Amino acid sequence: MGTVTDYFGSLVFDDRVMKATLPAKVYASLKKTIDEGSELDIGVANAVAAAMKDWAISKGATHFTHWFQPLTGITAEKHDSFITPSPDGGVIMVFSGKELIKGEPDASSFPSGGLRATFEARGYTAWDPTSYAFIKGKTLCIPTAFCSYGGHALDKKTPLLRSMETLNKQALRILRLFGNDTVKRVTSSVGPEQEYFLITKEMYEQRPDLRFTGRTLFGAKPPKGQEMDDHYFGVIKPRVAAYMEELNDELWKRGILAKTEHNEVAPAQHELAPIYATTNIATDHNQLTMEIMQKVAAKHGLVCLLHEKPFAGVNGSGKHNNWSIATDSGQNLLSPGATPYENAQFLLFLCAVIKAVDDYQDLLRISVATAGNDHRLGANEAPPAVVSIFLGDELNAVLEAIENNTPYKGAEKTQMKLGVDVLPKFNRDTTDRNRTSPFAFTGNKFEFRMLGSSNSIACANIMLNTAVAESLRIYADRLEKAEDFETALHEMIRKTIKDHKHIIFNGNGYDGDWIKEATKKRGLLNYRTTADAVPHILDKKNVDMLTSHGVFTEAEIKSRYEITLENYCKTVVIEANTMVDMAKTQIAPAITAYALELAKTAAAKKALDSTLTCDYETALVRKLSVLTDRIFNDSAALENSVLSLATAEDIGAEAALIRDKVLVKMNELRVACDEAETLTAKSYWPYPAYADLLFSVK
Ligand code: ADP
Numbered sequence: 001m002g003t004v005t006d007y008f009g010s011l012v013f014d015d016r017v018m019k020a021t022l023p024a025k026v027y028a029s030l031k032k033t034i035d036e037g038s039e040l041d042i043g044v045a046n047a048v049a050a051a052m053k054d055w056a057i058s059k060g061a062t063h064f065t066h067w068f069q070p071l072t073g074i075t076a077e078k079h080d081s082f083i084t085p086s087p088d089g090g091v092i093m094v095f096s097g098k099e100l101i102k103g104e105p106d107a108s109s110f111p112s113g114g115l116r117a118t119f120e121a122r123g124y125t126a127w128d129p130t131s132y133a134f135i136k137g138k139t140l141c142i143p144t145a146f147c148s149y150g151g152h153a154l155d156k157k158t159p160l161l162r163s164m165e166t167l168n169k170q171a172l173r174i175l176r177l178f179g180n181d182t183v184k185r186v187t188s189s190v191g192p193e194q195e196y197f198l199i200t201k202e203m204y205e206q207r208p209d210l211r212f213t214g215r216t217l218f219g220a221k222p223p224k225g226q227e228m229d230d231h232y233f234g235v236i237k238p239r240v241a242a243y244m245e246e247l248n249d250e251l252w253k254r255g256i257l258a259k260t261e262h263n264e265v266a267p268a269q270h271e272l273a274p275i276y277a278t279t280n281i282a283t284d285h286n287q288l289t290m291e292i293m294q295k296v297a298a299k300h301g302l303v304c305l306l307h308e309k310p311f312a313g314v315n316g317s318g319k320h321n322n323w324s325i326a327t328d329s330g331q332n333l334l335s336p337g338a339t340p341y342e343n344a345q346f347l348l349f350l351c352a353v354i355k356a357v358d359d360y361q362d363l364l365r366i367s368v369a370t371a372g373n374d375h376r377l378g379a380n381e382a383p384p385a386v387v388s389i390f391l392g393d394e395l396n397a398v399l400e401a402i403e404n405n406t407p408y409k410g411a412e413k414t415q416m417k418l419g420v421d422v423l424p425k426f427n428r429d430t431t432d433r434n435r436t437s438p439f440a441f442t443g444n445k446f447e448f449r450m451l452g453s454s455n456s457i458a459c460a461n462i463m464l465n466t467a468v469a470e471s472l473r474i475y476a477d478r479l480e481k482a483e484d485f486e487t488a489l490h491e492m493i494r495k496t497i498k499d500h501k502h503i504i505f506n507g508n509g510y511d512g513d514w515i516k517e518a519t520k521k522r523g524l525l526n527y528r529t530t531a532d533a534v535p536h537i538l539d540k541k542n543v544d545m546l547t548s549h550g551v552f553t554e555a556e557i558k559s560r561y562e563i564t565l566e567n568y569c570k571t572v573v574i575e576a577n578t579m580v581d582m583a584k585t586q587i588a589p590a591i592t593a594y595a596l597e598l599a600k601t602a603a604a605k606k607a608l609d610s611t612l613t614c615d616y617e618t619a620l621v622r623k624l625s626v627l628t629d630r631i632f633n634d635s636a637a638l639e640n641s642v643l644s645l646a647t648a649e650d651i652g653a654e655a656a657l658i659r660d661k662v663l664v665k666m667n668e669l670r671v672a673c674d675e676a677e678t679l680t681a682k683s684y685w686p687y688p689a690y691a692d693l694l695f696s697v698k
């Protein structure tokens with residue numbers, strides 16, 4: 001296969017291929033579209049399509065697809081072949097600019113949350129030229145946005161691109177105020193760290209809960225879990241190493257910059273991190289990464305679990321969204337500068353993030369809200385459902401000095417003209433890393449750590465980009481009118497620190513006392529579940545902000561509200577039904593069979609020797625009998641709670657019933673079954689135990 005440098009990106013229609021295959025004029029015009037978002041004319045599109053088709057065919061492709069991200073959170077594709085009949089009875093391979101730019105998948109079954117009337121059910125897909133086309137199997141995949149004919153976004157890419165646009169616009173206003181006239185574009189970048197579990201296919205197949213829901217719905221605590229911390233960064237087992245090797249190759253061929261891999265805290269848990277990329281490309285790549293992870297696992301007789309909480313009592317999986325904003329000339333706007341002037345600009349962008357995260361805590365929480373992620377947030381392993389920011393001691397001291405008008409320690413005492421104290425060059429390598437903060441400054445970027453492992457990163461970045469754009473808009477509105485820029489700047493930075501310092505928390509986010517302080521003293525929001533969080537997307541302040549930036553229309557927000565809660569309800573109902581089915585048809589019968597064996601044993605023993613008391617068998621049969629009764633009753637109660645959902649007036653009420661009834665009943669049933677598991681002979685138990693699953697890959 002050659003070396004990585006030879007095959008990296010070999011399945012991507014990237015800049016190298018474009019340059020080599022497109023006429024110079026076409027290439028220049030396409031490049032302008034990619035870099036500056038200018039419009040593409042059909043002549044150029046035709047030339048690009050022809051080159052793309054020839055290239056794809058040379059790589060073995062026979063089909064093309066508009067690859068998009070519907071609101072289900074996964075990717076969708078409908079394949080069309082390139083073939084067109086020729087008059088002589090054969091076929092020719094054809095792909096036009098029109099087909100490249102626009103597609104019409106018959107996608108009426110994708111959730112639209114009421115955005116699409118049936119008469120316009122089809123919707124259309126539109127090429128995103130800023131994300132390269134690539135090959136998967138025998139198909140040329142063209143990254144696209146997905147909209148209804150009424151112009152509503154039916155996907156996650158469209159609002160993400162809009163959020164990048166508004167951030168660009170507002171950040172440019174600020175940069176102009178600082179005298180920067182050369183920057184053309186500001187973009188946000190993301191490096192998502194992806195966690196996952198690997199178990200053997202053999203174990204997976206034996207668990208209906210894993211197959212139907214992606215997580216174990218039953219399972220007693222194993223004798224050995226993660227308490228030894230011996231897995232984290234531990235030696236990678238040969239089978240896992242072989243998996244990672246092939247995974248890297250597949251990702252590299254598709255131009256995905258897979259960089260770091262290591263074992264995570266839990267047994268069987270691992271992490272993969274790519275080098276960061278522009279937000280929409282990072283999002284496409286992360287979706288593709290999750291898909292390829294699962295495909296490669298299958299080839300190795302493994303299953304890659306991307307669920308946020310596959311095993312109760314064992315760390316779940318998240319995704320760290322490392323986020324920053326940079327100019328087209330490569331200046332990271334969240335990097336402390338070398339000069340005071342640059343530092344003032346840095347401080348303004350920093351304040352914009354602090355203000356955004358505080359003002360829109362709810363939107364950030366909502367952006368990661370799923371049934372799966374609810375099991376993690378606040379479970380002493382992942383950041384809590386309360387959003388706060390970690391800045392580290394040094395930056396914190398800088399902000400305090402500004403707020404109190406005292407000189408920053410270590411700084412020259414001179415007041416600079418800018419009105420901001422002279423700041424030293426901060427140490428970029430913030431060694432005091434805080435792993436428990438939901439939103440941590442890590443030297444030149446922020447790490448948003450609340451995302452679940454299966455979440456699309458689009459939602460979090462839509463909210464982050466837009467909320468920060470809103471802070472910048474407010475700043476720019478004020479500064480553009482200011483008579484004295486420097487004084488106004490200084491006052492605004494101070495005001496932001498004063499107004500929003502309650503969101504800054506540098507302590508241990510897993511500490512129970514923090515939740516009390518955060519909610520009681522500081523008044524921060526604590527939306528513990530998806531059912532609590534999601535309705536707040538409809539709060540006026542959120543709708544106003546998101547619509548004013550053109551990121552969502554009001555109807556689109558409503559649709560996201562509906563679909564997110566529908567997803568939550570459907571997920572939990574499938575889990576509940578799976579539990580009932582497993583409990584009734586496999587678990588209870590297994591326990592009963594074992595109890596019968598014990599009873600028979602006791603009777604046989606007594607027949608042999610009537611003085612034997614058979615305490616062991618008798619006590620165990622009693623306990624198991626009590627438990628099967630509980631399982632029987634708890635299953636019925638769970639079924640009833642699911643039936644009661646039919647009484648809910650709307651999706652909000654249904655989600656509340658899920659939270660207050662169904663999940664509670666699920667938990668009760670689980671407790672009874674898990675206790676029975678610890679009392680039942682292993683040979684009788686219908687499923688592999690946690691220890692078998694977690695240590696299945698040798
Ligand atoms: P860790 O969090 O494990 O210490 P790093 O901080 O080195 O690891 O990087 C984590 C992720 O952050 C990687 O995906 C990396 O590419 C990404 N990253 C680094 N710099 C930036 C940046 N300026 N903007 C966005 N992501 C970044």
Ligand code: MG
Nearest residue numbers: 193320322447
């Ligand atoms: Mg990290």
